[in-house]
Amino acid sequence: MGKGWCLFFLFWPIAAVVSCAMAPWIGWSFPYDNAQAASNLGIRIDGLFYLILIVTAIVFVGTQAAIVYALWRGANNREERADCVHGNHKLELVWSIIPGVILLFLAIYQMNIWADFRIKKFYPEVAVKAPIAEVTARQFEWRFRYPAIGKKLQQKPQPDDLHSVNELHVPFGKPVMIQLRSDDVQHSFFLPALRIKQDALPGLQIPVWFEANKPGTYDLVCAELCGWGHYKMKAHVIVQPEEEYQEYLKTLTEQQFYDGLGKIAATENGSESEATEK
């Protein structure tokens, strides 16, 4: 039976390494475009993840190899007896200091990324100056409030604000910031493709910034188990070139101030017969 156990413990490191290596190809890895994040910060966060993955993989493969070696030797050699070693100062020091150093290294190494991601002082100035929208999480949808074209987002709603639901448009290629709120319970603003995740708390307004590096339509999901309809709490974030984004805001303005007469961009209310000029 000893050799059976050898195979058993040999199997897991191999399976782990093979499945991790294959993950991007079979779509089990991080979302989008061959496991690459759609934001620059996201790529750096992925880098951190891979670093940790490699460190843990080396440790895992190493310890498994040691087990397999020990089992193999024991299974093949009935004469040699195992020793019971009690207390080995050197060994204890080695396995305390090495992980300690690794952890310290990781802690220092990731500080920059964390600061860029979460510490307001390090946010890109353009984004902080002009948040593009207020995002309100609500059971079970996302509501967005943009300032009127050419104006800045105000703390309180303004008469000319633009509103939409479950579809957030953001311009491409520059850092943008949103103000995150919750209307009821705790939700979480999660953009898996951009590696952005931030809890929304009732009574708080939390700034979140991100910069998409490729245009596209990305899922915005709620990452907090916020109630029965939590799994439905899904929206799209549409990253588009600046002109298209401005075009969108224009359409939204037209729709929002629609008085039932004249032409209206047929996107929102297209099926209504009044959409055509009377």
Added chain:
Amino acid sequence: MFAKKTNELMPEAAKPVKEALVKQFGNPFALTQFEGLPTKFGDVEGTVKTVEASGADQPLIRFQATGLADSYDKLQGLPLEWTSGKGQGHISRIKEYNFETGTIAVEKSAEIDPQPGDTFKVECVRLQFGRDLYNRHCMHCHGMSGEGTGPTSRYLNPPPRDFRLGIYKYTSTKSTSKAQEADLERTVKEGIAGTYMPSFKLLTEDEVSAIVNYVIWLSIRGETEKKLDDELFLDYSQEVYDERTSEEGGETREEVLEELKEFMELDFPDTLEFATDSVSEAWEEANEEDALVIPKMPRVPDTPESRERGRKLYLSQKTKCASCHGPQGRGNGTATQDFWTNPATNEKYKNRGLHDIWGNQLPPRDLHRGIYRGGRRPIDTYRRLAAGIKGTPMPAFGGSLSDEELWDLVNYVMSLPYDGNR
């Protein structure tokens, strides 16, 4: 599946009502096509390719069919009408359907004997598609047959809409018209701010229109049922029956049954036809252009003068806005302190304040909150004022106010959330 009122009829009267409904609509598990409804049922034509040999003791006939691949992958329960071959004109129910292999199983019967080359059509494919989407996304609040009492409903306030009255609050149509399909599609896509109705914007256009198609079908079914119940209730409810056959009533069971039988034979078919037709027609008419509320003039510029004119109108005896919405628009007018009479039962409500026709207490909207359930475009507010809000005490002012006055009111009401008093 059936309304409370149907179940309160005496059993002899309830039975034909239920049978008629099942015949015309089927039920949510086994849909049925009925001509004359403004419903997109969605027929698909197919041809028998090969028939599997089946033992004499097997209750089903299995055959492979072509022509169905593009329609929908879940056809179980739908009616299949044979259009050629021995079974021509007969209808089978699909018991099993395997989309991968194109295999259909129907119940064996003496009348049908499918042969390769026989043609048939499957009915209600689109309706079934809508039903499946409805069951996935809507049913847990709005209930299996649209009665508004799904499992989640008791946690919600305001409660989910009961579709069976065929009345929807936020429409673009005149106060006497039903909702347009586009109105319901908008509600599904945009959600209703301030309520638990979320936005389903991530569904495709096709999915949304299929859901709305099904919801309207549920409404038509519910309204037809209600009309039949109303017709029978005064004479043949269990309560009336007990009264009629009590000592004072003086009628015997046989007499009542005889009269019911006569009614069922002579009048019921017409009643049923009239009920279905009138409901269907109303739904069809709502989608016509002249059902829409369209202002005669563009929005009056949103100036302080216009708002002031609106404010005066708001406070005037002509509109009486303040009696419900309060002098400051806080939703606390004097009407909220009165006991009102339920128009359906002529009894006073248990609670003070206004009620909607579904029997729920309905506080007038606080106009300062900036939450617009029916949409936040000026045209939405215009329509709420011009055509009222269906099913609620909010009246239509389209007749009594000019367009200019309506727009002034719109400008005033829409300025309230930003007037700085907050």
